[in-house]
Structure formats: C-alpha cells, structure tokens
Amino acid sequence: xxxxxxxxxxxxxxxxxxxxxxxxxxxxxxxxxxxxxxxxxxxxxxxxxxxxxxxxxxxxxxxxxxxxxxxxxxxxxxxxxxxxxxxxxxxxxxxxxxxxxxxxxxxxxxxxxxxxxxxxxxxxxxxxxxxxxxxxxxxxxxxxxxxxxxxxxxxxxxxxxxxxxxxxxxxxxxxxxxxxxxxxxxxxxxxxxxxxxxxxxxxxxxxxxxxxxxxxxxxxxxxxxxxxxxxxxxxxxxxxxxxxxxxxxxxxxxxxxxx
Amino acid sequence: xxxxxxxxxxxxxxxxxxxxxxxxxxxxxxxxxxxxxxxxxxxxxxxxxxxxxxxxxxxxxxxxxxxxxxxxxxxxxxxxxxxxxxxxxxxxxxxxxxxxxxxxxxxxxxxxxxxxxxxxxxxxxxxxxxxxxxxxxxxxxxxxxxxxxxxxxxxxxxxxxxxxxxxxxxxxxxxxxxxxxxxxxxxxxxxxxxxxxxxxxxxxxxxxxxxxxxxxxxxxxxxxxxxxxxxxxxxxxxxxxxxxxxxxxxxxxxxxxxxxxxxxxxxxxxxxxxxxxxxxxxxxxxxxxxxxxxxxxxxxxxx
Numbered sequence: 001x002x003x004x005x006x007x008x009x010x011x012x013x014x015x016x017x018x019x020x021x022x023x024x025x026x027x028x029x030x031x032x033x034x035x036x037x038x039x040x041x042x043x044x045x046x047x048x049x050x051x052x053x054x055x056x057x058x059x060x061x062x063x064x065x066x067x068x069x070x071x072x073x074x075x076x077x078x079x080x081x082x083x084x085x086x087x088x089x090x091x092x093x094x095x096x097x098x099x100x101x102x103x104x105x106x107x108x109x110x111x112x113x114x115x116x117x118x119x120x121x122x123x124x125x126x127x128x129x130x131x132x133x134x135x136x137x138x139x140x141x142x143x144x145x146x147x148x149x150x151x152x153x154x155x156x157x158x159x160x161x162x163x164x165x166x167x168x169x170x171x172x173x174x175x176x177x178x179x180x181x182x183x184x185x186x187x188x189x190x191x192x193x194x195x196x197x198x199x200x201x202x203x204x205x206x207x208x209x210x211x212x213x214x215x216x217x218x219x220x221x222x223x224x225x226x227x228x229x230x231x232x233x234x235x236x237x238x239x240x241x242x243x244x245x246x247x248x249x250x251x252x253x254x255x256x257x258x259x
Numbered sequence: 260x261x262x263x264x265x266x267x268x269x270x271x272x273x274x275x276x277x278x279x280x281x282x283x284x285x286x287x288x289x290x291x292x293x294x295x296x297x298x299x300x301x302x303x304x305x306x307x308x309x310x311x312x313x314x315x316x317x318x319x320x321x322x323x324x325x326x327x328x329x330x331x332x333x334x335x336x337x338x339x340x341x342x343x344x345x346x347x348x349x350x351x352x353x354x355x356x357x358x359x360x361x362x363x364x365x366x367x368x369x370x371x372x373x374x375x376x377x378x379x380x381x382x383x384x385x386x387x388x389x390x391x392x393x394x395x396x397x398x399x400x401x402x403x404x405x406x407x408x409x410x411x412x413x414x415x416x417x418x419x420x421x422x423x424x425x426x427x428x429x430x431x432x433x434x435x436x437x438x439x440x441x442x443x444x445x446x447x448x449x450x451x452x453x454x455x456x457x458x459x460x461x462x463x464x465x466x467x468x469x470x471x472x473x474x475x476x477x478x479x480x481x482x483x484x485x486x487x488x489x490x491x492x493x494x495x496x497x498x499x500x501x502x503x504x505x506x507x508x509x510x511x512x513x514x515x516x517x518x519x520x521x522x523x524x525x526x527x528x529x530x531x532x533x534x535x536x537x538x539x540x541x542x543x544x545x546x547x548x549x550x551x552x553x554x555x556x557x558x559x560x561x562x
Contacts, residue, residue, distance in 0.1 A: 003459050004459050004460065037316075037317055039462055040462075042315060042316050043316035043318075044316070080457070212326075212328070213319070214319065214527075215283065215525065215527065216282055216283065216319065217281065217282070217328075217330060217333075218283035218285045218304070219285070221288070221289050223288050224288045226283055230529070253310040253311055253313070253333055253334065253335055254285040254304070254310070254339075255310055255336075255339055
C-alpha cells in the first residue's frame with residue numbers, strides 16, 4: 001500500500017474554499033477525481049483541480065464534516081488518496097471552447113482549460129458564483145490565456161446574473177465548437193439546453209454521492225450510468241438519455257431525492 | 260453453435276451469466292443495463308424492511324487481486340425497491356431479488372413482497388460478512404439456514420436460493436441444511452471475511468474494520484466450495500466468486516454449477532463483461548464439442 005500523500009501547500013481560494021497540493025505521482029486527466037480518505041472521519045470523492053507529474057491538487061469547499069476536516073489540514077499533513085478514477089474531459093471537434101463554471105465547478109475546469117490551451121485550443125470561460133467572496137480560480141483562468149467573464153448572482157463582481165445568461169449572450173455573438181461545464185446541476189442542465197439550441201457538443205461533469213468510486217456499488221447511479229466509472233464527465237448524448245439529469249439523485253440509502 | 264441456455268431448477272435462463280447481488284443494481288435502469296450487456300438475469304442488492312444507509316466510508320478497498328468491501332447492506336427498503344423490480348420485470352428482464360432479515364418472519368415477509376413485485380426467484384442473504392445481526396451471523400448455523408429456507412418456501416411459489424457463506428468449516432453442511440429446508444438451489448459463495456490494515460496510519464481501512472473479499476483472489480475458494488456442495492446435495496448450484504472471463508465460469512460449471520454470478524468484474528469491465536464471458540464460453544464449447552451447458556455441469560467431478 002502506498003504511503004499517505006504528504007501535503008506540500010495549502011492555499012486559501014475564497015471565503016469558504018481552500019486548495020490542498022499534495023505529492024501523488026502518476027498520470028491523470030482533467031476531469032478525473034480521487035477518493036480522499038481522512039482516517040476516522042470519512043472518505044469522499046474530490047475532483048482533481050491541479051495536475052502535474054508528481055503533485056496533484058484538490059479544491060475543498062466547506063460543505064460538511066469531511067470537508068471541514070480537510071480544510072484543517074496544514075502543510076506537512078497527510079491524507080489517503082486513491083485514484084485517479086473516471087473519464088475526464090475530452091477536447092474534440094474544433095478548437096473554440098466555451099467553458100461554463102458554477103461555484104466549485106471551477107476546480108475540475110481549471111486544469112481542463114490549462115490543458116486545452118497548451119494544446120492550441122481557444123477558451124472563453126464564464127465563471128459564475130453566488131457572490132464575489134465565493135469566486136475561485138479567476139486569476140488562474142486568466143493566467144492560462146483564456147478569455148474570462150465573471151458573473152455573480154448579486155453583482156458583487158463582474159456581470160450581475162447567472163453564468164448561463166452570460167453564456168447565452170456569448171453563444172449568440174461568437175462562434176464556438178463545443179462547451180464544457182461543471183457546477184450546480186440545474187445550471188449544467190441549462191447549459192446542455194443552450195448547447196442543443198446552438199447545435200454544439202457539450203460535456204458536463206456530474207457529482208453524486210459515492211461509496212466505492214470504482215463502478216461496483218451503484219451508489220452514484222445516473223440513469224443507466226455509474227458516475228464514478230462511466231463519468232463523471234458525460235457527453236450531451238449521454239445526458240439527454242438520463243431523466244434524472246438536473247432533477248434527482250440517489251441518497252446514501254438508494255432512495256431517489258430531488259436535487 | 261453451442262447452446263448457452265441453462266436451467267436452475269425450474270428457472271430457465273438464456274445463458275449462465277447472472278449479475279451478482281450488490282453490484283450496480285440499485286435501480287431498474289442499472290439492472291436493465293446489465294441485461295443489455297448480456298446478463299441472463301440480475302440479482303438485486305439485498306433488500307430489507309426499511310431504508311438503510313449502510314456503513315460509513317471507506318466501504319471499499321482495492322487490493323492486488325480483488326476488492327474488500329463492507330457496504331453494510333445499504334438499500335432503499337422493500338416498498339421502493341419493489342417498484343424497481345417491477346420496472347425490470349415489466350421490461351421483460353429476469354430479476355432474482357436478494358433479501359435479508361433478522362429472522363424467518365422477516366425473510367418470509369420480504370419474499371412475498373418481491374414475488375408480488377415480479378421477481379422470478381428470491382435469493383436469501385444468509386452470508387453477508389459485515390452486517391451485525393444479519394447475513395452470515397444467521398447463515399453460519401445450518402439449523403437456522405434450514406429454518407429460514409423452510410419458512411420462505413412455505414410463503415412463496417417462486418424458487419428460493421439461499422446464498423451461502425464460505426466462512427465456515429463445512430459449507431457443504433450448510434447446503435445440505437438448505438436442501439432439507441426445501442431450497443430450489445443454493446448460491447455459493449458470498450465474500451470471504453477479511454481485513455486490510457494501513458500500516459501508515461496503523462488502523463484498518465474499512466470503517467467497519469472487517470469486510471468481505473471478492474474478485475480473482477477468491478475464485479479457487481469458490482470453486483472448491485461449489486465442488487464440495489455439488490457432491491453433497493441434489494439441488495442445483497449457482498457459482499460465484501472471482502469470475503472475470505469464460506475460463507473462470509467454466510471452472511465453476513465443471514465443479515458442478517449450472518449458472519454463475521459475476522460481480523467484482525463489472526467494476527473495471529462494465530456490463531459488457533456478461534457478453535464477453537458468454538462469447539468465450541461459446542467459443543470454448545464449439546472448440547471442445549460441448550453442445551450445451553448441461554454437458555459440462557460437474558464434468559470435472561467425473562474425472
């Protein structure tokens with residue numbers, strides 16, 4: 001068994017989010033995730049927000065017990081990491097990419113944007129958040145060379161309104177070849193509709209309650225798919241076939257609940 | 260062309276590959292995906308009276324040659340699961356419903372419910388190694404296996420398949436007890452009770468500490484169990500434990516199983532594993548001149 005991953009750096013990203021950078025050698029693709037274990041607390045899925053050959057990163061939004069415990073970790077601390085798992089974003093079909101990010105969705109999209117730009121893609125990124133103090137990775141996205149547009153629900157930074165409203169305007173004014181999106185599912189469902197309207201390919205990264213992370217238990221059921229093994233990034237064609245998209249998910253006991 | 264169809268007692272199956280309990284089977288859509296992938300039937304997650312979250316994470320540890328799990332019987336409860344069973348049955352899929360209870364009364368109650376929902380058979384979870392008061396805690400005692408099987412048999416018309424634990428000295432004794440209780444077939448094996456310790460943090464990885472080991476590492480144990488059971492009872496045996504390809508399934512069939520269940524292999528391979536196993540079985544049968552599954556069942560016992 002591998003030794004625990006040693007934390008190299010902890011960076012505050014917003015009022016409620018922190019990035020943890022840790023030693024975890026191996027290949028990983030943007031959009032993939034890892035299962036992060038805090039002994040005695042919990043094990044949770046986390047999107048990789050930073051990828052390099054030896055160091056990986058996650059961005060932790062404080063939402064519950066496990067994420068609070070993760071945020072208490074300091075440089076030199078340790079965490080159990082297994083993965084990477086799942087399918088990442090697949091940049092195909094044209095070079096002009098529209099990226100629609102909501103809330104902590106920027107965590108999985110940031111490495112996707114960096115990777116795509118390094119391969120010669122052009123990226124326009126809409127970063128949405130409830131309020132300015134919740135925005136993450138705005139500077140990082142700009143540094144990557146992407147064109148960045150910020151939208152906040154309360155107008156404390158950038159355009160006042162939803163990321164999807166900004167995306168709709170951009171789609172009306174400019175040519176894009178495909179869209180990638182990550183964020184609240186209701187937002188992604190709107191993005192999928194926009195993509196459909198404009199005849200564009202779309203990929204969305206889904207989030208579900210997970211136990212095994214490796215396609216066995218079915219806890220993360222999404223229609224006929226398993227989010228951990230068949231996703232977490234799904235194509236527009238796959239999304240269109242799932243009634244639960246934007247509507248419902250399974251609770252830990254397997255009962256269907258509204259999103 | 261070899262004929263892959265098989266019979267488990269009165270239950271006819273288009274091929275011998277069945278989705279094992281607890282593996283990507285909590286919704287009708289997932290169960291139908293396994294059937295589309297080539298599974299002749301699917302076994303549900305084990306169903307209890309009420310919704311149950313199961314153990315806290317970590318619930319799974321990937322090991323070198325298998326997977327250790329202690330899910331702790333998570334399930335949405337009988338009333339919700341019944342609807343999922345009906346959806347699969349209405350779509351023409353064969354569902355074997357796995358149930359777990361504290362005693363014969365609970366097992367019988369659940370068996371009647373799944374029969375009404377459209378299950379083609381009921382599997383009795385007498386073998387889960389990681390849920391207090393359930394599974395192997397009951398199923399390690401032959402008399403309890405007989406009593407629960409017999410009570411369920413009196414309650415339903417559909418075939419009854421007790422699933423047995425390998426974590427006993429004499430699994431054939433459990434199979435004989437199931438046969439005395441009137442079981443239509445037995446399923447062997449459930450997972451092997453096991454533990455993984457992470458030396459770096461000096462503690463077991465699973466939140467439940469102890470779990471059940473599945474995957475390729477346990478196949479020789481399962482094959483031995485099926486071999487022993489088939490020599491001890493007249494009822495059919497469904498083999499399970501570490502099957503990932505046609506050759507693995509053949510080991511179980513030649514040990515005496517008339518059908519097999521596949522679970523852990525669905526993780527990496529997805530639901531296509533059923534179709535792959537069947538294609539490999541067919542190629543082997545054609546190459547070796549076996550015309551049907553029956554011709555191979557228990558073949559290694561005659562040698």
